[in-house]
Amino acid sequence: MVIQTDNLTKQFKGKGGFVNISLSVKEGEVFSLLGKNGAGKSTFIRTLLGILHPDSGRGEILGQSIGHIQTRKKIGYLPELFQYHNWLTGYELLFNHGLLYKMDKKEIKDRIEEVIEIVGLKGHEYKKIKEYSKGMKQRIGLASAILSNPKILFLDEPTSALDPIGRKDVRDIILKLKDQGKTIFLNTHLLSEVELVSDRVAILDKGRMKKIGTIQELLHSPVLLSIGNINEKIINELKKVDQNIKKAGNQIEMSVYDDELLPKIAECIVKNDGQLYMMKKKENVLEELFIKTVGEEE
Amino acid sequence: MSTIIRLTFLEMRKKKILYLTLLLTAVFLTLYGTALRFAYKSLNHEDTLIRLTVSGQLLSMGVYAVGFITAFLSIFSSAGAISSEIENGTYDAILSKPIARYEIVLGRFIGILSVIIPYVTILFLSIIGLNIFFGKGVVVNFSMIAIIKSLATFYLLPILLISIGIFFSCSISTMGSGVVMVILYFCGMVGGILEQIGHFITLEATKVALTNIGIITSLVIPSDIIYRKASSLLFTTSSGLNVSLESMLGASIQPSPLMMGYIVIYSIVMIVLAVRKFEKRDL
Numbered sequence: 344m345v346i347q348t349d350n351l352t353k354q355f356k357g358k359g360g361f362v363n364i365s366l367s368v369k370e371g372e373v374f375s376l377l378g379k380n381g382a383g384k385s386t387f388i389r390t391l392l393g394i395l396h397p398d399s400g401r402g403e404i405l406g407q408s409i410g411h412i413q414t415r416k417k418i419g420y421l422p423e424l425f426q427y428h429n430w431l432t433g434y435e436l437l438f439n440h441g442l443l444y445k446m447d448k449k450e451i452k453d454r455i456e457e458v459i460e461i462v463g464l465k466g467h468e469y470k471k472i473k474e475y476s477k478g479m480k481q482r483i484g485l486a487s488a489i490l491s492n493p494k495i496l497f498l499d500e501p502t503s504a505l506d507p508i509g510r511k512d513v514r515d516i517i518l519k520l521k522d523q524g525k526t527i528f529l530n531t532h533l534l535s536e537v538e539l540v541s542d543r544v545a546i547l548d549k550g551r552m553k554k555i556g557t558i559q560e561l562l563h564s565p566v567l568l569s570i571g572n573i574n575e576k577i578i579n580e581l582k583k584v585d586q587n588i589k590k591a592g593n594q595i596e597m598s599v600y601d602d603e604l605l606p607k608i609a610e611c612i613v614k615n616d617g618q619l620y621m622m623k624k625k626e627n628v629l630e631e632l633f634i635k636t637v638g639e640e641e
Numbered sequence: 642m643s644t645i646i647r648l649t650f651l652e653m654r655k656k657k658i659l660y661l662t663l664l665l666t667a668v669f670l671t672l673y674g675t676a677l678r679f680a681y682k683s684l685n686h687e688d689t690l691i692r693l694t695v696s697g698q699l700l701s702m703g704v705y706a707v708g709f710i711t712a713f714l715s716i717f718s719s720a721g722a723i724s725s726e727i728e729n730g731t732y733d734a735i736l737s738k739p740i741a742r743y744e745i746v747l748g749r750f751i752g753i754l755s756v757i758i759p760y761v762t763i764l765f766l767s768i769i770g771l772n773i774f775f776g777k778g779v780v781v782n783f784s785m786i787a788i789i790k791s792l793a794t795f796y797l798l799p800i801l802l803i804s805i806g807i808f809f810s811c812s813i814s815t816m817g818s819g820v821v822m823v824i825l826y827f828c829g830m831v832g833g834i835l836e837q838i839g840h841f842i843t844l845e846a847t848k849v850a851l852t853n854i855g856i857i858t859s860l861v862i863p864s865d866i867i868y869r870k871a872s873s874l875l876f877t878t879s880s881g882l883n884v885s886l887e888s889m890l891g892a893s894i895q896p897s898p899l900m901m902g903y904i905v906i907y908s909i910v911m912i913v914l915a916v917r918k919f920e921k922r923d924l
């Protein structure tokens with residue numbers, strides 16, 4: 344496991360933060376942490392990086408407990424507020440960050456050329472960061488995050504300041520990094536982003552983990568069926584796929600983990616004298632799931 | 642750590658703090674030199690005792706300025722050394738890289754010192770140099786040893802104040818640590834004055850009380866002691882300037898070498914405490 348936490352807890356004087364989070368992220372996976380404002384997403388990443396000290400529980404990155412300094416050589420991080428020494432130029436910033444990574448000067452120079460190109464800041468690298476636009480700051484932050492060619496990337500809402508094209512660029516960057524076998528830990532509340540790039544998702548609400556699973560498990564599961572002449576036999580067969588099917592009249596909502604099961608379900612309904620009027624996957628599932636999970640106010 | 646030192650230096654340069662300080666120092670030295678020139682010129686005809694007293698005053702004032710400017714430069718550059726970065730949120734990007742927190746604190750300390758120490762050297766030597774230059778025939782020669790010893794003692798001032806400043810910077814806000822430092826510095830000064838006054842008072846009880854207050858203040862914030870030691874080293878009998886020792890700003894009692902050792906240990910303890918504070922802290 345590249346990232347592993349075990350009942351990790353961090354609160355601020357007993358409030359906020361996150362509580363008892365256990366999760367693990369495999370190598371090469373894009374893992375998204377989803378949650379509304381104040382859910383504890385940033386606190387979680389900042390705790391994993393040793394910027395905050397956990398109250399209890401354990402956390403490991405690349406087999407080393409969190410806070411291990413040498414491990415950070417292999418970590419890139421884009422903070423959500425991307426605050427940098429703004430009296431430096433973009434180039435100087437990256438250069439100094441390269442030095443912090445203990446890269447050698449030649450390597451830093453070559454790499455800066457590359458990452459400036461990747462994040463689309465060519466032509467702006469000699470401007471002071473003070474003079475950057477918000478989106479440019481986020482881009483230079485991303486450049487700094489990938490500068491050392493890290494194994495793991497923590498991206499805290501990496502597209503929050505970007506225009507639609509910038510968002511697509513970043514999605515492409517993420518997918519490209521994933522192809523290179525990097526592990527990516529993503530904080531976001533942009534559901535479209537999650538659906539497009541993530542392998543697995545966890546939903547955080549008020550500091551607690553509400554759901555975790557692969558995107559297929561969470562997204563492709565709900566199937567709506569409308570069945571005429573519905574009978575016990577059909578119900579029993581369907582329960583073999585999903586224990587907790589929901590029945591309302593002749594409407595059935597159930598989870599199907601594997602799309603390959605769909606034709607078999609249809610076949611089984613027909614065989615048992617049912618009439619299949621409709622079978623469809625629910626749309627905007629993630630949004631619905633998200634709102635259902637974290638939306639209700641107490 | 643070297644990157645933090647580098648960044649500290651870059652910051653002072655980029656934010657024009659360095660140029661501004663040097664420029665204003667040049668203005669100050671020009672004014673001081675002008676004052677010296679005319680003062681010494683008019684002294685040519687006076688008798689030796691008056692000449693010595695006045696030139697002692699002039700030099701005292703210069704040395705006092707070195708202490709004052711150094712102190713404030715140290716306070717202002719260290720008060721925000723850590724806290725301003727926390728306030729600006731820049732540590733997210735720095736601390737996620739392979740660097741230990743103690744390296745950040747030490748890097749800041751060394752970075753600021755490596756700017757201020759050369760500055761103090763230049764300022765101090767300029768003051769002495771101007772006095773020697775304009776006071777030809779008026780001021781008796783300083784011994785080289787006295788100058789070096791005095792300068793070396795002066796180095797303790799930024800070391801002490803920056804270590805305390807960084808400690809507060811690790812603990813409270815930039816504004817807070819700035820205010821605390823300035824007040825502490827003045828307390829040290831008043832404590833020093835009280836101790837001096839104690840020496841001239843004949844009433845035994847009051848004398849003891851004042852001296853004790855002075856000593857306790859010096860233990861809490863030994864900045865004034867450094868200035869007094871540095872000037873007393875300069876105004877040794879061999880320089881012929883000991884007459885001036887009784888001048889208001891001068892030092893009438895010689896702080897002991899033990900006290901200098903205390904200051905060094907004090908500074909080390911402050912830095913250790915600063916590191917511990919910073920390591921425990923959520924950023």
Ligand SMILES: Nc1ncnc2c1ncn2[C@@H]1O[C@H](COP(=O)(O)OP(=O)(O)OP(=O)(O)O)[C@@H](O)[C@H]1O
Nearest residue numbers: 355358359360378379380381382383384385386387
């Ligand atoms: N330094 C801090 N001191 C006190 N409370 C804090 C601190 N940082 C975060 N919190 C609290 O912890 C909770 C989680 O905050 P966090 O920043 O992790 O949320 P988030 O999920 O990242 O939200 P967003 O989507 O707005 O970025 C919030 O209730 C916040 O008020």
Ligand SMILES: [Mg+2]
Nearest residue numbers: 384385386423
């Ligand atoms: Mg956040």
